[in-house]
Each structure stands twice: as structure tokens, then as C-alpha cells.
Amino acid sequence: MGESKKLLEAFKLFDAANAQDPNTEVVEGKEYAKEFLYAQRMTDILNQFEPNASEALQLTARCQHICRWEIPRDSYEMNRVGYLKWRQELKKFHAEKASAILQKVGYDEETIERVNFLLLKKQLKKDDETQTLEDVICLVFLRYYYEPFLTKHDDDKIISILQKTWKKMSPKGHESALKLSFSKQGLALVSKALSDK
Known part of the structure; x- marks a missing residue:
């Protein structure tokens, strides 16, 4: 770059x-x-x-x-x-x-x-760069802040946050998110959030 x-x-x-x-x-x-x-x-x-x-x-x-x-x-x-x-x-x-x-x-x-x-964050889902920024924000959250977050909130709140996060992301963002490594509990909640959508 x-x-x-x-x-x-x-x-x-x-x-x-x-x-x-x-x-x-x-x-x-x-x-x-x-x-x-x-x-x-x-x-x-x-x-x-x-x-x-x-x-x-x-x-x-x-x-x-x-x-x-x-x-x-x-x-x-x-x-x-x-x-x-x-x-x-x-x-x-x-x-x-x-x-x-x-x-x-x-x-x-x-x-x-x-x-x-x-x-x-103007024209999310319409402007490619706004969408890329949103994907990056979500990926940073999932990679660095999601696991510490797990210990502070109940499963239902975590699942709701994951579903909202997923909704903001593009297919490319989803693909990158699924390549991240999560703890056993973290992965279980991601799977549940995606299956409950």
C-alpha cells in the first residue's frame, strides 16, 4: 500500500x-x-x-x-x-x-x-468505501474485542450483538470473519448467532 x-x-x-x-x-x-x-x-x-x-x-x-x-x-x-x-x-x-x-x-x-x-458512515451498503470501513470496524471488534466482551455479558446479548455486526458486513467481510480464530465458547456463540438469524 x-x-x-x-x-x-x-x-x-x-x-x-x-x-x-x-x-x-x-x-x-x-x-x-x-x-x-x-x-x-x-x-x-x-x-x-x-x-x-x-x-x-x-x-x-x-x-x-x-x-x-x-x-x-x-x-x-x-x-x-x-x-x-x-x-x-x-x-x-x-x-x-x-x-x-x-x-x-x-x-x-x-x-x-x-x-x-x-x-x-454515509451510504452504508451503497458506497464501497463506507462498506469497507464498516467491514474493517467489525473485523477489528471480532478479532480483538469480542473474546474479552464474552466474560462481561450474557449469551443472549452477545448473540444479538453478533447478529447486528453480521448484518452490517458485506459477503467479503463475512468470509474474513469466518477465518478468524475464536475460543470454543466464542465460536459456539458465533455459530448460534448465525443459525438463529
């Missing part, structure tokens, strides 16, 4: 912003800022899933959760309506943060608008 000078500079600034996350995750004995680690994982999975991704898509994957901790979930009502409102506000917030960095790096308006379009 080709990397332009601007792209690398934007990545550096996105990573510096995400490295400020006070929430941390330990991987193989090393502590990382949570959103910094998430951004690296997004880039890694995108590179595997769509090695010829456009520059706009590469940028979007890297800043998809930029500074997410600044708008905590509990600042909205802890119900479905509150959750949806939080998600909508986050998308706009990420788009603003990313735009400021992209302008600083010297990207043209067209690229910045495209990154915003993708961050706002």
Missing part, C-alpha cells in the same frame, strides 16, 4: 492525539493508550482486508475513534436513545478533529470531505 508523505504526517498527528487517551490496554505485557492501539489495529486490518485502499480510506481507518474518550458514554442517558445520540455526536466530533489535522497537514478540501463522508 503506497504511503504518501502527507499520509504519514497525518498518521503521526492522529497517533499523537490518540496517545493522550487516559484509558489503557495491556498487550503482551506492554501498556498502550486504548484509542492509540485501536487505531493501529484498524490500519493493520485494513491493510490485510483491502491492500489497495485509497488514501482517504486509509486516513479514515486511522482516525475513526480519534479522541473518543473526550465524549464519554455516561455523558448521555444510559438507554438506547442515549446510546444512539452519543454515537451520532461522536461521528461529528471525530470528523471535526480529523478535519483540523488534515487541514494542518495540507490536504485538499476534496480529500477532507471524503474522510468526513466516511467517518459519518
